[in-house]
Amino acid sequence: MNIEDYREFCLSLGEDVEEKLPFTAFHGASGVLVFYVCGHMFSFFDCDNYSVITLKCQPERIDELKAQHSCIGRPFNESPKYWIGIDANTAPDDILRELTRNSYEIVKAKYKRK
Numbered sequence: 001m002n003i004e005d006y007r008e009f010c011l012s013l014g015e016d017v018e019e020k021l022p023f024t025a026f027h028g029a030s031g032v033l034v035f036y037v038c039g040h041m042f043s044f045f046d047c048d049n050y051s052v053i054t055l056k057c058q059p060e061r062i063d064e065l066k067a068q069h070s071c072i073g074r075p076f077n078e079s080p081k082y083w084i085g086i087d088a089n090t091a092p093d094d095i096l097r098e099l100t101r102n103s104y105e106i107v108k109a110k111y112k113r114k
Helices: 003-012 059-068 093-111
Strands: 017-020 032-037 040-046 052-056 083-087
Touching (some): 003 017, 003 032, 003 040, 003 093, 032 093, 052 093, 059 083
Antiparallel strands (some): 032 040, 040 052, 052 083
């Protein structure tokens, strides 16, 4: 999935999704695009190097996902206990969509505004 298609997919997950470039003050991270739900990150990647998408994941699923899919590995700059990294260039679109939706739902459920 190319960068624009992925961006559109993230925004389509709900009216509560926001996108921001929150790290513009940092030279090495100025192009990191972050998607938020309820004010918390659920997906991010570097627009200048669209190679790894970082997503939230249930800890009990991470090892199994890594064993099943070679496109899944370590997240960028997050805890590997709660986050996964997905190779944006090799991940099948259906896996990328499923895991992105899963990440969105994990974060939304945890921080849902009352």
